[in-house]
Amino acid sequence: MSLSLRARLLLGTLTLTAMVVPLRVIIDLRAGTHASESAADAALVDLGRALAAIVPMADAPPPASEPGSSQAFERLLRSHSPERIWWALSDAQSRWMQGDVAIRSLRLPGPWPPEAPRWGDAMLDGQTLRLAELPVDCMQAQPCVLRLAQTTQRRHAARREALHVALIQGLATAVLLGGGLIAVIAWTLRPLRRLRADLALRPLHAPQPVDREGLPDELNPLLDGVDQLMQRAAAEHERQRHFIADAAHQLRTPLTALRTEAELALLAAPRDQEAGGGLVRLHRSALRAARLADQLLLLARTEASQGEPGGDERFDLRAVVHDAARDWVPRALERHADLGFHLEEAQVLGRAYQVRELLANLIHNALEYAQPADGSPLRITVRCMALAALGEPAREALLEVEDNGPGIPPEQREQVLERFFRAPGAPGSGSGLGLAIVRDIAQAHHARLILKDGEGGRGLCVRLIFPLARPE
Incomplete structure (x- = not known):
């Protein structure tokens, strides 16, 4: 079954919307997630730099059992995030110096010590942590590495929020894009509806060229054909009307004469029932033929009067x-x-x-x-x-x-x-x-x-x- 132009355009609009909206959601989700992850990673590195400024840098590593940090260090960790944060300081040989023993074995792939801050995911007791490593100076300006590990609940919440925002933006895009395209289609097809109404109401016997105002130029070849077709139909209709009118007009005079002769013959007819009956039938036939001619002439005049200006x-x-x-x-x-x-x-x-x-x-x-x-x-x-x-x-x-x-x-x-x-x-x-x-x-x-x-x-x-x- 062939689809109408409107149906085809709407189908294309829905297809385009169905392709664009998921792509927009994916792009927005990736952008939002990347932005939130980058911000969180940068904040974790900034925290590490702040901690490096106050952490006690001993000339020799303390015993391995020493877990603590200064009170200022703990206050800084708690003020940064309600999530749990572990920290550890290691030397250039990756030996633990101080901090949380639990993360001393966690390490990101790459050269050691790192030349610049880096971050990635790590596992601790089945829990995913976000691990950051940044180089610091300690022990007579010897390179050390400060590691920070943070739980990821807030990151997951940020991802869910990014997904929520992306879905809302995708829905808004679908409504605006789909509604806008549908409105454009309706506005574009409005001249075609006007053209259809114009052609439906146009009488065959009085055709004028199709009004092309507001119509796209691509329709001009079709409209040229419509104009030519209607001109031929009008010419043929006019020839038929003239023939009927001329025939009816030519018949009126002999039919009137025939009716008159039949009436006179009836008046002068002898009292012969058979002859009188024939004259009566002849008279009735003449009356019917005269009425038919009058009706044909009236039809021709009615058609000719349609579309004539100033006649009403x-x-x-x-x-x-x-x-x-x-x-x-x-x-x-x-x-x-x-x-x-x-x-x-x-x-x-x-x-x-x-x-x-x-x-x-x-x-x-x-x-x-x-x-x-x-x-x-x-x-x-x-x-x-x-x-x-x-x-x-x-x-x-x-x-x-x-x-x-x-x-x-x-x-x-x-x-x-x-x-x-x-x-x-x-x-x-x-x-x-x-x-x-x-x-x-x-x-x-x-x-x-x-x-x-x-x-x-x-x-x-x-x-x-x-x-x-x-x-x-």
């Missing part, structure tokens, strides 16, 4: 429904249908004639195809009002047409919005363009189109929610 106007949905009522109430009465209205003011922005055609298609569909199967009277209700949330000003306008007919099954409600789709077993002989026109006009007005069950789960309710026009 502020109008009241209630006035549009009033105009439709004058046209459709008489037709509803002829069909013995109850066409009712519930109207409130709702100002929207768009093209009033297109919304009028939208409403005409919905009422026509209800009259033609929504007759209840049980023979009860057909009821059609048109609602128009402004919608407002509780305690907030209205921001949307509702236009709704509801009937008590057989409705449309939920699984077909997406398909009926496609052009020329007719549900199997649907009554009448329509072209399947009515709801497609409604969908296109709704999209042109940025309205949400919802098909749902009517009141009580019976019939069909077609709901359109328009953005409310801003107050003037």
Whole structure:
């Protein structure tokens, strides 16, 4: 499975962080441990120099059993560290002279006597000690060696503290590095999200070059291809629209003439039932063909109007429904249908004639195809009002047409919005363009189109929610 660019960048960021943070912890731990060890070793050597200044330097070595040191020497040892410290003074031949007998056998590798202070680890009775050796002068300026041994509890505590600090710094590095890289990735991909939204909302029939402001130069070849593709798609779409509009326009005149001739023939026809039936069927076919041509022409005009600047106007949905009522109430009465209205003011922005055609298609569909199967009277209700949330000003306008007919099954409600789709077993002989026109006009007005069950789960309710026009 191919990963998205964002996922790849995040994966790379996590991998880089996982590599850098442990390395940072190791480096910080080594640096902290080295610093604390060096400081402790230097302090031990400084203590040795201070002790060398006050230790009694005899002309001859005292007996081997003599363990002591001066009181000043002991006070200096206790003031340096709470840890146990041993000391011993040896001559140039490594013979013990005075100090603690316990460490007289401890010795660091290297030449003897040492030319400079040195230190290292040594073992005493299974315990690790830190041993320092530094050259001093004694016995008529003869070289001697002062050895100091110290327990390592404080050094271990310093190592643990260094580890604690290194882990905290590593965690801080992970948070800052990971968070910073994620923020950089989000900031870098923001123009791509804007580009995606721009392409998703761009109509095919009115393409403009992609806005490249803020986009990386590496995308220019891809965007050039997108611009060329959309230009070709727009040209093809425009050719199809012109063909449909021209064909529909050319058909209107002969279809109108055919319908007129059929009506005149019906008036002058003899009382021959067979001939009269043929003329009636001819007249109905002419009416259907004329309506199809009108719908195709309306579709072409709707598509052409999208994206045209200056075509929108502020109008009241209630006035549009009033105009439709004058046209459709008489037709509803002829069909013995109850066409009712519930109207409130709702100002929207768009093209009033297109919304009028939208409403005409919905009422026509209800009259033609929504007759209840049980023979009860057909009821059609048109609602128009402004919608407002509780305690907030209205921001949307509702236009709704509801009937008590057989409705449309939920699984077909997406398909009926496609052009020329007719549900199997649907009554009448329509072209399947009515709801497609409604969908296109709704999209042109940025309205949400919802098909749902009517009141009580019976019939069909077609709901359109328009953005409310801003107050003037």
